[in-house]
């Protein structure tokens with residue numbers, strides 16, 4: 001599936017994207033705050049594309065202007081989410097390379113994935129989360145209509161080997177339809 005917004009193309013990841021992925025995912029300001037380790041080499045990025053980013057409804061964020069791969073956005077449905085959701089509910093996750101922060105690219109991508117979730121996939125409820133202190137991600141969720149739901153404290157996060165506090169936000173289909 002290929003999705004399109006005014007400035008972006010959202011399309012499946014390809015192994016050929018490994019060098020672009022490494023360029024942005026090797027920056028320590030990106031992965032750890034989102035819950036995954038810094039990429040250590042182009043080869044490591046290629047493995048991540050094969051093992052993680054090839055999952056259904058996971059998209060490379062590509063700038064229409066330059067065709068450059070600059071970030072990632074994904075929808076994890078039901079049991080595939082980090083939240084053990086029912087099958088009509090999904091969780092959205094995202095990141096974008098530091099040079100592209102602050103231009104509203106991720107909210108633009110999130111709004112399209114929300115549309116896909118409710119219109120095409122007929123989901124009933126969407127969830128997002130951000131770790132304590134990640135104000136930038138909190139803002140994305142607010143701007144896209146997600147509303148604070150609850151906080152999970154002392155959550156073990158095996159991928160980073162630490163314990164975190166995660167704030168969870170929610171967007172029910174009915175709220176989006178209004």
Ligand SMILES: CC(C)(COP(=O)(O)OP(=O)(O)OC[C@H]1O[C@@H](n2cnc3c(N)ncnc32)[C@H](O)[C@@H]1OP(=O)(O)O)[C@@H](O)C(=O)NCCC(=O)NCCS
Pocket residue numbers: 029030031033034094095096097100101102103104105106107129130131134135136137139140
């Ligand atoms: C969170 C993130 C995806 C936001 O994407 P984005 O396309 O920059 O989103 P926006 O342009 O809407 O910016 C969101 C907020 O980030 C902050 N921000 C923007 N540019 C910034 C910059 N250069 N430096 C610091 N903060 C900045 C602003 O508070 C902005 O909110 P505002 O619109 O109310 O001013 C991006 O910062 C990112 O990838 N961060 C690291 C990974 C991550 O946190 N992923 C989410 C895990 S839950």
